[in-house]
Amino acid sequence: xxxxxxxxxxxxxxxxxxxxxxxxxxxxxxxxxxxxxxxxxxxxxxxxxxxxxxxxxxxxxxxxxxxxxxxxxxxxxxxxxxxxxxxxxxxxxxxxxxxxxxxxxxxxxxxxxxxxxxxxxxxxxxxxxxxxxxxxxxxxxxxxxxxxxxxxxxxxxxxxxxxxxxxxxxxxxxxxxxxxxxxxxxxxxxxxxxxxxxxxxxxxxxxxxxxxxxxxxxxxxxxxxxxxxxxxxxxxxxxxxxxxxxxxxxxxxxxxxxxxxxxxxxxxxxxxxxxxxxxxxxxxxxxxxxxxxxxxxxxxxxxxxxxxxxxxxxxxxxxxxxxxxxxxxxxxxxxxxxxxxxxxxxx
Amino acid sequence: xxxxxxxxxxxxxxxxxxxxxxxxxxxxxxxxxxxxxxxxxxxxxxxxxxxxxxxxxxxxxxxxxxxxxxxxxxxxxxxxxxxxxxxxxxxxxxxxxxxxxxxxxxxxxxxxxxxxxxxxxxxxxxxxxxxxxxxxxxxxxxxxxxxxxxxxxxxxxxxxxxxxxxxxxxxxxxxxxxxxxxxxxxxxxxxxxxxxxxxxxxxxxxxxxxxxxxxxxxxxxxxxxxxxxxxxxxxxxxxxxxxxxxxxxxxxxxxxxxxxxxxxxxxxxxxx
Numbered sequence: 001x002x003x004x005x006x007x008x009x010x011x012x013x014x015x016x017x018x019x020x021x022x023x024x025x026x027x028x029x030x031x032x033x034x035x036x037x038x039x040x041x042x043x044x045x046x047x048x049x050x051x052x053x054x055x056x057x058x059x060x061x062x063x064x065x066x067x068x069x070x071x072x073x074x075x076x077x078x079x080x081x082x083x084x085x086x087x088x089x090x091x092x093x094x095x096x097x098x099x100x101x102x103x104x105x106x107x108x109x110x111x112x113x114x115x116x117x118x119x120x121x122x123x124x125x126x127x128x129x130x131x132x133x134x135x136x137x138x139x140x141x142x143x144x145x146x147x148x149x150x151x152x153x154x155x156x157x158x159x160x161x162x163x164x165x166x167x168x169x170x171x172x173x174x175x176x177x178x179x180x181x182x183x184x185x186x187x188x189x190x191x192x193x194x195x196x197x198x199x200x201x202x203x204x205x206x207x208x209x210x211x212x213x214x215x216x217x218x219x220x221x222x223x224x225x226x227x228x229x230x231x232x233x234x235x236x237x238x239x240x241x242x243x244x245x246x247x248x249x250x251x252x253x254x255x256x257x258x259x260x261x262x263x264x265x266x267x268x269x270x271x272x273x274x275x276x277x278x279x280x281x282x283x284x285x286x287x288x289x290x291x292x293x294x295x296x297x298x299x300x301x302x303x304x305x306x307x308x309x310x311x312x313x314x315x316x317x318x319x320x321x322x323x324x325x326x327x328x329x330x331x332x333x334x335x336x337x338x339x340x341x342x343x344x345x346x347x
Numbered sequence: 348x349x350x351x352x353x354x355x356x357x358x359x360x361x362x363x364x365x366x367x368x369x370x371x372x373x374x375x376x377x378x379x380x381x382x383x384x385x386x387x388x389x390x391x392x393x394x395x396x397x398x399x400x401x402x403x404x405x406x407x408x409x410x411x412x413x414x415x416x417x418x419x420x421x422x423x424x425x426x427x428x429x430x431x432x433x434x435x436x437x438x439x440x441x442x443x444x445x446x447x448x449x450x451x452x453x454x455x456x457x458x459x460x461x462x463x464x465x466x467x468x469x470x471x472x473x474x475x476x477x478x479x480x481x482x483x484x485x486x487x488x489x490x491x492x493x494x495x496x497x498x499x500x501x502x503x504x505x506x507x508x509x510x511x512x513x514x515x516x517x518x519x520x521x522x523x524x525x526x527x528x529x530x531x532x533x534x535x536x537x538x539x540x541x542x543x544x545x546x547x548x549x550x551x552x553x554x555x556x557x558x559x560x561x562x563x564x565x566x567x568x569x570x571x572x573x574x575x576x577x578x579x580x581x582x583x584x585x586x587x588x589x590x591x592x593x594x595x596x597x598x599x600x601x602x603x604x605x606x607x608x609x610x611x612x613x614x615x616x617x618x619x
Contacts, residue, residue, distance in 0.1 A: 052519050072522045085520035089538040098534075102525030150524065 002063040002076065002153030002186045003028050004049065009058030009068075011044050018044045020210045021058065026203075031180060031187045032215075033197040036207035037233065042190045043158055045207070049188060050079050050156050063153055073102075078147040079156040083163065084139040086131040092118070092142050093127040099150045113149045120179060121145040137168045144176065148183055155180065157189040161196060173199060194234045198222065206230050226345050228270065228338045237275050237300065237311040242285075244271040244337070252337075255285045255306040261337050262346040269346060270338040273330040275300070278312040281329035287312070289324045301326070376596065383593035387586040409590035412583075418575035419594075421487065422556060425571055428491035429498055429555035430548045436495070437502025437551075438544060442536075444503070445510035459503045462496060470496075471564045478565060485567050493561045498551035505547035506540070513539050546606035553599045 004026040011019040019041045026032045034042040047053040049060055051072035060068040067075045078099065087095050096114045105113075118124040121141040131139055140160060147155055160176075161169045177200055180187050191197055197204050198218045205215040206229070214226035225231035231239035244252035250263040254271045261269070276298075278284075287303035287310060294300075294316060301312045301320060305328075312328055320326060337346045386402035409415060443449070444456060474493060475484065483489035513536055521531035562574035570578065576591045583591075 050523060052522065071527065072519075073525045073527065077523060079520070079523040081516045081520055083514065083516055085514065085516040087517060087520070087535055089535075098521070099524035102530075146520075146524070156523075 003061075004154060004186060004188070005059075005061040006045075006049070007059045007061070009045065009048060009055045009060060011041070011048060011053065012056045018210055019048075019055075022212055024205060024212060024215060026186060026188065029184050029186055031177075031189065031200060031202045033201035033204045034188065034190045034207055035192070035194060035197040035204050035234075037192055040207040041210040042192075042207045046156050046158055046188060046190045049154075050077055051075050076153040077156055078150040078152040078154075080143045080147050080158065080160045082159045084131075084136075084143040086134070086139050086142050086146075088131045090130070091127065092123060092129050092131075092134070095131070095142055096127075096146045096149050098146065103150075113151070114145075117145040117149040120148065136164055137172065140164060140172060144179070148179070151183075152185060154186045154188065155183075157187065159191055160189075162191070162193070169196075176200070194236070198234075206233065208233070223334075224345070225272075225336065228272070228340075228343045228345075231272055231336065231338075235274060237313070239272050239274055239336075240278075240310045240312075241338070242271045242273075242305060242308050242310065244269050255308075257283075257285060259335065261335070264337075264339070264346055266339060266341070268340065270340055272336040272338055274334060275311045276313040277331040277334040278310075278314075278328040279331070280314065280318065280326055282327060284327040284329035285310075287326045287328050289320055289322050289326060292320055292322060303328075376600070379589060379592050379596060382586070382589035385586075387584070405586040405590040406593075409587055409594065412579075412587065414570070414575055414579070415572075415591075418570050418572045421566070421569045422572040424487045425491045425494060425562075426552045426555040428487060429494040430552045432491060432495040433498040433502040433551035433554075434506075434544060434548045437499050437547070438506045440503045441506025441508075442510050442532075444507045446515065459500050463500050467497070467560045471561045474561075475564050484565060485569055487569060490562055490565050490569075490571065491555070493565060494555035494558055495551075497558060497561075498554040501554065502547050502551055505550065506544060509540050509543035509547070510536065546608070549602045549606045553602050557595070557599055 004024075006022050006024040006026075009019060009022045010017070022041075022045060024032075034045060036042045044053060048055045048068070049062075051067065051070060051074075055068055058068070059066055062075055062077070072079075086092075087098065090098065093114055096117060097110050100110045100113055114127070115124065118127055121144055123138060123141045123145060126134065126138060126142070131142070134142065140163075143160070161172055164172060173196060189197075189200060201218050203215060204218050204221045206213045206221060208227075208229045214221055214230050216224075216226075221230060222234055225234065225239065228241065232241070242254050244254045244259070244261065246264070246267050246269075247253050247258065250261055252259050252261040252269065252271065259271065261271070285305045287301075287305045289301055289303045290309075291302040292299060293302075297316065298313050299316045299318060299320070301314055303310055303312065303326065310328075312326075314320070338344065339346050381398075383405055384402065385400050386404050387408070389400060389402070440459070444452065449455075471493070478484040478486075478489045483492070517535050517539075518528075518531045521535045522528070526534060557573065558571075559573040559577055562571045563577055566574055572591075572595060576595065580588050580591060
């Protein structure tokens with residue numbers, strides 16, 4: 001049982017505040033992805049949980065034990081690093097056995113666990129090799145095997161796939177998901193890759209500027225962004241935003257059209273729609289097409305609506321050229337609204 | 348067309364410079380070795396052969412010369428002690444520079460190099476006085492202390508670049524796998540740094556082995572080989588000079604050659 005509780009964790013490096021005050025509870029066996037652009041504090045948070053960084057404020061609890069002043073070795077965690085950190089002076093076998101030997105496990109147990117995790121990660125034929133004789137993907141497997149062999153309560157992963165090439169990344173992603181689900185450990189996984197986050201996570205914690213902006217199931221984060229940043233960061237292409245002028249009584253004017261929206265006192269808010277939720281229709285937003293990119297399954301159209309850039313993912317059968325005018329209607333129940341002041345969603 | 352001509356001319360100039368540099372370094376060593384390995388009569392004789400006769404009479408005479416073995420032993424003792432002290436203090440400093448951000452880090456790095464900016468005579472004479480006062484004069488330890496200050500900047504710089512080259516992530520991985528800081532250092536950093544540390548130790552050894560000024564000023568009875576030769580060579584026959592020179596140069600050359608990769612690393616030149 002390893003539930004993780006992060007209570008008011010903040011971190012300041014000299015004059016720079018990397019984390020403001022993070023609160024996050026991660027359930028036992030849950031797979032949580034910390035997602036954000038570089039510099040958002042996600043790696044700092046992971047390192048604080050690992051014990052490689054000391055928080056300036058707040059507490060970290062793992063499995064009902066307060067750990068924020070304990071060294072990494074006393075926390076029941078293991079970690080997979082971005083550059084794998086496979087020890088170059090040891091064989092693959094000794095790498096995987098490293099933590100087990102530190103725990104002074106009996107030899108047969110060490111051999112048993114190394115063999116089992118090596119088989120799990122399909123590297124049993126590499127056990128005698130050194131890291132210099134391995135490819136990037138193989139090193140990655142060794143790093144994961146080394147972490148798994150510890151049978152930790154919590155596995156922490158810091159952008160583990162970012163150094164692999166695209167094809168390998170896809171393969172490892174699926175494999176990691178399977179292996180980690182089977183291992184029944186709690187996993188915290190840091191990435192800046194939204195596709196990775198969506199595909200792996202039970203829950204995504206989107207981070208921005210040292211805060212968690214939203215922590216929810218992937219579909220929820222995608223469909224109902226809690227903040228403008230989440231909508232603009234997640235989704236490729238990202239969410240479209242158009243200014244909406246108040247007409248009163250919860251009615252808003254967007255690019256010359258009336259929409260029913262939230263009852264807000266603000267004179268102007270933002271209208272948001274995902275590119276795939278726009279469809280050609282008779283009465284829609286008038287868009288002047290700028291760029292047309294046929295992507296196979298669909299066509300990506302970049303257009304301007306009332307001077308604001310907007311992207312739409314349309315049927316690939318649609319015949320359209322730059323300079324054309326399209327009438328695009330948003331799917332009504334997919335429209336979201338944001339307050340430009342607070343950047344938060346208005347419901 | 349003209350571009351290739353210029354290119355060729357540049358190549359030739361480069362080649363010439365390389366040859367000149369090699370000749371500059373190699374000819375004296377060659378002459379030294381040839382004469383050291385020739386019979387005493389051949390050294391003063393003329394014409395000379397380009398190939399030594401491998402007559403060991405000069406060397407044998409040199410080794411039998413009164414005081415040489417004692418001086419050789421002093422040299423080894425001082426050099427070993429210098430090596431131990433320079434690495435013992437230099438490696439931790441290099442590690443600190445490589446791993447930690449601390450206030451005054453830049454100043455510290457500068458000061459480490461600064462110690463080489465003082466001419467040795469400036470240091471050696473006050474030190475001699477001081478050593479006499481505290482009773483360190485004419486001791487192996489006293490001289491080793493001076494040599495340590497000379498070797499220390501190199502020890503710090505080499506180990507600094509060495510430790511910088513070992514990713515901190517490896518140590519962190521060890522920390523998450525059950526090590527404390529000390530264990531992480533000895534189980535992960537040390538095995539990776541060992542060859543480089545050995546190299547910088549050898550370099551400290553050579554610095555001490557070759558140093559003559561402080562040795563000459565600070566020792567009387569326990570002269571090192573350099574100081575001993577400096578004192579007695581003017582008045583000794585030519586073959587002895589060559590043999591003594593060779594005895595000094597050859598170990599230093601061999602050592603430096605063995606650790607060249609790490610010395611290049613110190614200057615930031617990749618050599619693979």
